[in-house]
Amino acid sequence: MRDVHVHFLHGNPIGYNIDFFEGFIKAAQAAGLDEIYLLEHTHQFIEFERVYKPIKSYNDFQNEWITKRMNGSIDEYIGFIRKVKDIEYPVKVKFGLEVCYIPETADILRNILEKYDFDFLTGSVHWIDGWGFDHRGQKEIWESKNIEEVYRRYYNIMFQLCESGLFNGLAHPDSIKCFGYKPGIDLTGYYNKLAVLLNQYGMYAENSGGLHLNYSPDIELGLNSQLLSILRKNNVQIEAASDAHKQSDVGANIVELENMLKNE
Numbered sequence: 055m056r057d058v059h060v061h062f063l064h065g066n067p068i069g070y071n072i073d074f075f076e077g078f079i080k081a082a083q084a085a086g087l088d089e090i091y092l093l094e095h096t097h098q099f100i101e102f103e104r105v106y107k108p109i110k111s112y113n114d115f116q117n118e119w120i121t122k123r124m125n126g127s128i129d130e131y132i133g134f135i136r137k138v139k140d141i142e143y144p145v146k147v148k149f150g151l152e153v154c155y156i157p158e159t160a161d162i163l164r165n166i167l168e169k170y171d172f173d174f175l176t177g178s179v180h181w182i183d184g185w186g187f188d189h190r191g192q193k194e195i196w197e198s199k200n201i202e203e204v205y206r207r208y209y210n211i212m213f214q215l216c217e218s219g220l221f222n223g224l225a226h227p228d229s230i231k232c233f234g235y236k237p238g239i240d241l242t243g244y245y246n247k248l249a250v251l252l253n254q255y256g257m258y259a260e261n262s263g264g265l266h267l268n269y270s271p272d273i274e275l276g277l278n279s280q281l282l283s284i285l286r287k288n289n290v291q292i293e294a295a296s297d298a299h300k301q302s303d304v305g306a307n308i309v310e311l312e313n314m315l316k317n318e
């Protein structure tokens with residue numbers, strides 16, 4: 055069993071060190087996992103500053119949010135990976151990034167990512183035309199939005215993310231349901247197109263328990279049933295992902311998320 059979305063240091067002041075890292079190995083073992091994908095958010099690293107320009111300029115809240123979190127260099131992460139990569143552990147570990155895909159700065163992003171060689175890159179959509187739609191501090195902006203248009207933009211940005219060819223995986227598709235706003239339109243066409251693009255670009259999609267774990271247990275676990283069934287019908291590779299932000303959450307809900315991928 056594998057968990058493909060575990061946040062590693064995530065701004066923790068403890069810094070990159072072996073003891074902290076081995077805590078993840080132990081947590082993974084306790085959760086019955088034989089492989090974890092550790093990742094960091096691109097917004098943690100100063101090297102990605104220019105990518106987030108449209109996000110920071112959207113409003114003061116977002117500017118402060120990004121500025122506060124962008125407090126380290128990717129070189130520290132890479133240095134640590136080099137140190138532990140060849141040590142044998144009972145759990146396999148891949149090291150990567152969760153990369154915010156922001157169409158406005160996609161060219162800058164590409165140039166930055168070209169310099170690095172991670173085990174995997176997972177692309178995520180957290181921003182729609184500058185707005186952090188899944189941020190609690192930005193939730194009220196939903197009220198001024200056309201829900202259908204927000205959903206259309208969300209899917210179109212995910213299509214561009216896939217077509218960029220930069221990524222191995224797509225993080226939490228369906229995160230747009232984070233605050234419970236539902237569109238009055240049929241999304242079948244969008245789901246089908248997403249399935250085709252994921253296959254075309256050789257990407258996996260996450261069946262993520264992130265919203266359920268980190269937002270509210272009232273949110274359904276994983277992908278909505280229609281999206282899941284369309285991805286499965288198209289034989290898209292689907293991977294269970296906890297979106298753990300701390301060691302005690304490694305492997306959270308993974309058995310349930312895996313079970314959703316088995317034939318009835």
Ligand SMILES: [Zn+2]
Nearest residue numbers: 152178225226
């Ligand atoms: Zn994410």
Ligand SMILES: [Zn+2]
Nearest residue numbers: 059061152297
């Ligand atoms: Zn994440």
